[in-house]
Amino acid sequence: MANGFEAAMRMMRSRDPQRAEDGFGLLRDRAAEYLPALLKEFENEAEDRGVRSWLLELIGMAESPAALPVLAAQLNSQNELLRNWAVIGLTRLDTREARTALWRARANGTIP
Template sequence: MLRNAQGDYARSLKLMRDKDPQLSEDGFHLLTLIAADHIDELIQEYRRDGPHRYWLLELIAGAGSPRAFDVLAEALDHEEESYRSRAEGGLRALDTKEARRLLFERGRRTR
């Protein structure tokens, strides 16, 4: 099953949502390998998914795509610290002028 999902966004996402914890972890790992190529889909999933929302944010933050800026900026205000921390890490990794400015404005050291 994993071999069939490798490189396949839809199958990897389905695995990540599996009730079996190991398959869910495997699906997440497979998505880390292709997240940058599917950033728009991941952002859409993040906006509508509940149970896997943090994992989706982790994938988005790790993708290194400037298209992730808006989601990361929103997550910087999330009520949960883990989301804020992941968003900050994603913005630091982007290292764009816009991301650095936002971090500075929020009182987060940029370097």
């Protein structure tokens, strides 16, 4: 598992756009399986905003309650793309806690 994940992450960070997309595709199909590693990568990724955005998209695709804290925290992000992926991820999760986080963010004006 780790080798496949690490190889896909290297591909996602490639300067070759097709290789980066291919890496994303490899992770997309197994987002739930790789969720702990995706959460760790998201926490540690500070340099590449595109990779960070992709990671949050993948975290949302996992549709796991374990993703809730990260997704909910990104509702307050200064980065609009991260906020959007957080909304999509929480909507897909569709738990009471996810709906509450979305409701609060809308009530606070953080998201439309």
